[in-house]
């Protein structure tokens with residue numbers, strides 16, 4: 701593993717113990733969970749069986765998908781994240797295969813999966829273009845890509861003030877140091893092109909340039925609203941209102957899945 705990946709892995713290993721304390725990272729309500737599951741039904745559908753969740757973290761997407769009956773592999777660079785994901789899956793009574801690995805150099809044969817999903821992962825990667833080429837490689841022909849990513853954080857004076865205020869509360873409420881973030885990756889000596897979020901046209905262009913077809917980007921207004929509804933006030937203040945987008949695309953056809 702190169703030095704950059706070791707720094708990134710160490711960061712997420714440390715972050716794993718506090719990751720699920722952040723209200724934005726976990727399911728806020730039954731309504732939110734229902735909304736995610738119906739989104740998967742719409743975007744992935746019943747034709748897919750084998751799903752790869754890249755950068756699964758503590759298993760947010762993997763566990764929901766396994767509950768829906770898919771066969772899921774949850775991959776992550778951080779083994780400490782995977783340990784937590786495994787415990788959560790066990791607690792929810794579902795089976796997921798958790799596997800260590802790198803999103804930019806996947807440990808799978810070409811054409812292994814019907815669908816690939818992930819949430820909040822592309823911003824954590826030093827080479828998103830390389831990652832997309834890898835994701836396409838391990839998708840079956842006609843396979844579906846569906847991932848979630850935030851638009852850029854707004855960065856005016858009020859936004860910075862709001863974030864600083866929120867961070868001070870996070871320090872006590874979540875018992876972690878919110879200033880030590882991979883968003884401030886310059887401090888860690890790592891360059892991440894999409895840190896701080898990315899505008900949808902940048903991603904759609906990248907997907908098309910990587911050979912994906914039927915590329916679409918949709919704001920996740922309803923899930924965003926349900927998530928905020930269930931959040932404590934400090935979290936609403938610190939997270940601001942930047943939307944998460946749902947990106948979908950297809951690996952070009954040679955015998956589609958339904």
Ligand SMILES: C[S@@+](CC[C@H](N)C(=O)[O-])C[C@H]1O[C@@H](n2cnc3c(N)ncnc32)[C@H](O)[C@@H]1O
Pocket residue numbers: 708712713725754755756757758759760761775776777778781801802803804818819820821824825
């Ligand atoms: C912001 S967290 C999102 C976790 C999870 N997808 C979720 O939504 O709760 C980013 C995750 O990506 C993982 N990650 C970062 N770089 C990676 C890489 N090169 N390969 C695989 N996973 C990676 C981190 O360990 C972390 O678990």
